[in-house]
Amino acid sequence: MTRLIVFNKPYDVLSQFTDVKSPTPRATLSDFMQVPGVYPAGRLDRDSEGLLLLTDDGRLQARIADPRFLQEKTYLVQVEGEPDDAALAALRAGVRLNDGMTLPARARRIAAPDLWPRDPPVRFRKTVPDCWIELTIREGRNRQVRRMTAAAGHPTLRLVRWSVGAWSLDGLAPGEWREVVV
Known part of the structure; x- marks a missing residue:
């Protein structure tokens, strides 16, 4: 078994x-x-x-x-800043990374999820807003989600893989x- x-x-x-x-x-x-x-x-x-x-x-x-095998992986991602429609559209279309274009992803803004506290907590900056996105990819490149959000202009602060298939x-x-x- x-x-x-x-x-x-x-x-x-x-x-x-x-x-x-x-x-x-x-x-x-x-x-x-x-x-x-x-x-x-x-x-x-x-x-x-x-x-x-x-x-x-x-x-x-x-x-x-x-x-x-293009297994879908969904991540809850806290990012720096507030991605606009253009940033989300870039993630959906695929972004250019140093190792080539990513496949198109599903990306949308979400309300802050009800997650456990992280230890240590994510740094908080009064002058820089943050928000959460849900990102689903079908690849698995090294640090791909972090590199994708950075390429879209919104560095990752916290990354939680929620599902695989x-x-x-x-x-x-x-x-x-x-x-x-x-």
Whole structure:
């Protein structure tokens, strides 16, 4: 039977089980779960939060993580400034990054989501407004969402991956996980 774990990765946690190369200890997946034989299907940067899928099935791992399968990933993104229609249209059309054009994305402004507090909190600046967008992409380039919002003129302040395909964070607090039937 295939195992699939839905995990809400907290901020400042590495998307791996060990961190032997670091001279200072950093939090890893093993601080939250001891499930033998499962591996992350894709990555989520240390400074990003949210959904990380882990499985023991190599084919499922490839279907989730390999860009050629165009698996949709939805992010809740707090950005600096207030993106206007032109900035959102740029994200929807695809933006040019240093490694080429992105595929078109779905992008819309949303009300601030009811999320857990982040530790440490996102910096607050009285003179610079911020807002939230929901961004759905079908690629998985390195730091892609952060680079896309910056290219559209609105750097990312907080990034939470909410869903990958049909799987979502619904009901999971940071550091919690559940096994789902595949």
